[in-house]
Amino acid sequence: MIIRTETQADYERVRQLNIEAFGHRNDEAELVERIRQSDGFIPYLSLVAEAEEGMVGHALFSKASIVNEAGSHEVIVLAPIAVAPSHQKQGIGKRLIEEGLTRSRELGYPGVLLIGHPDYYPRLGFQPARTFGLVLKQFQVPDDVFMAIELRENGLRPLQGELRYPAAFGV
Numbered sequence: 527m528i529i530r531t532e533t534q535a536d537y538e539r540v541r542q543l544n545i546e547a548f549g550h551r552n553d554e555a556e557l558v559e560r561i562r563q564s565d566g567f568i569p570y571l572s573l574v575a576e577a578e579e580g581m582v583g584h585a586l587f588s589k590a591s592i593v594n595e596a597g598s599h600e601v602i603v604l605a606p607i608a609v610a611p612s613h614q615k616q617g618i619g620k621r622l623i624e625e626g627l628t629r630s631r632e633l634g635y636p637g638v639l640l641i642g643h644p645d646y647y648p649r650l651g652f653q654p655a656r657t658f659g660l661v662l663k664q665f666q667v668p669d670d671v672f673m674a675i676e677l678r679e680n681g682l683r684p685l686q687g688e689l690r691y692p693a694a695f696g697v
Contacts, residue, residue, distance in 0.1 A: 527618070529625045532572040532584065537562075540574065540584045540608075547608035554606040557695065561588050564694040570633070571602065573625055575609070575618050582613040585622035587630055587638065588694075592660065594687030601682070602630045603691065604640040623650055627677065636681030637674050639689055644670040651675045659686030664697040 544555040566589035575583030585607040591598045652673040
């Protein structure tokens with residue numbers, strides 16, 4: 527399997543993959559399309575996983591901001607991540623996330639934040655975002671699903687403030 531940067535030729539398959547992975551809902555597929563059309567889209571951080579039989583995974587890392595008294599600081603958020611139902615629990619999501627973290631670090635971002643399953647993401651190094659003094663007010667979610675990982679030592683802790691998702695996320 528290879529992890530590579532998404533191309534425009536992948537867009538329709540990525541849409542189908544997101545619909546399949548999320549119980550035949552359009553929400554995540556439409557989110558991907560809105561992010562692609564926004565200022566927060568970084569093509570290098572839109573990743574696909576390809577197996578012999580074709581595309582089996584997609585992860586989208588995009589820009590968001592942490593806002594505090596000192597101003598606004600760019601960070602990366604992960605959403606959505608989709609793996610074909612027939613290929614779940616095979617490490618594909620983990621590989622997509624690890625590649626996205628590596629690329630986000632290469633680009634100089636201080637950290638990646640997400641809303642996700644509290645039993646899964648800590649295995650990849652994510653911690654509750656409150657550990658870094660970060661809060662989320664745009665979405666009403668339990669503290670344990672709002673998580674973050676620093677991409678360099680003290681990348682997030684000095685930024686203590688509120689994560690703000692961009693308008694593409696429907697907020």
